Amino acid sequence: MSQKPKLFGxxxxxxxxxxxxxxHEKGVDYDLVPVDVFAASGPPSSYLARQPFGRIPAFEHDSFNLYESGAITRYLDEAFEGPRLQPATPKQRARMNQIISIADGYIYSNLVWGMYVELVSKPLRGEPSDERRVAIARSKVPVCLQALADLMDGAPWLGGExxxxxxxxxxxxxxxxxxxxxxxxxxEQHAALxxxxxxxxxxxxxxxxxxxxEAAAAGALPKHR
Ligand SMILES: N[C@@H](CCC(=O)N[C@@H](CS)C(=O)NCC(=O)O)C(=O)O
Structure with a gap:
């Protein structure tokens, strides 16, 4: 019998x-094993055996170890029962993969780090925002949102139907x-989005x-990253 997957992060x-x-969408039960990469001392050195770049997440299933979230989610979709989370045709799958690359290449750096971390997370921690970084991110936000809206092309989901x-x-x-x-x-400038x-x-x-x-349930403030 297959073991319960472990997700480290x-x-x-x-x-x-x-x-x-x-x-959750696949209905797969799993254990979330806590690893805090932003702890003052950094991630535990033993974690680097799972993820040599020191980033989260890492994943283990039936002695199969994997890191990189895009590889993990594709593995989950293919290895487990449940609703299919990847389209059936090459073109639709390419579109899905294109959007994941846009998220990794442009959305994460600009919308999360350039905007959220600089304008919400840092001020909450009493740190000044890096205005240069914000200006760059601000100029990229409309490009990111427009790209997502264009690729949706009227469909209900980012990658299609x-x-x-x-x-x-x-x-x-x-x-x-x-x-x-x-x-x-x-x-809201993009109704479909x-x-x-x-x-x-x-x-x-x-x-x-x-x-x-989850932070509220644990009686703590979220770490905002
Ligand atoms: N390409 C990696 C990116 C993972 C990643 O950047 N995770 C962030 C947390 S959201 C992290 O671990 N950051 C720690 C750091 O930057 O030192 C993936 O898809 O798994």
């Missing part, structure tokens, strides 16, 4: 959340971005993996 991480969303790994990869990043005061107005976000937040997987909900 922390609930505040957008990449850990993307994998958790895939696990059904929920895919692309939605699960982008949603945790969008969640942080939307904590920036100006973000909601920017999103705003409707997509509404559909996403209503999913039980999104509610269950909400780091603010």
């Amino acid at each position: 922390a609930d505040y991480s957008v990449y850990v959340r993307a994998v958790r969303l895939a696990l 059904t929920l895919t790994l692309a939605d699960l990869h982008v949603a945790p990043m969008m969640d942080y971005f939307l904590m920036v005061p100006e973000a909601r107005g920017l999103l 705003a409707s997509w976000w509404q559909r996403m937040v209503e999913r039980p997987s999104m509610r269950y993996t909400n780091p603010r909900r």
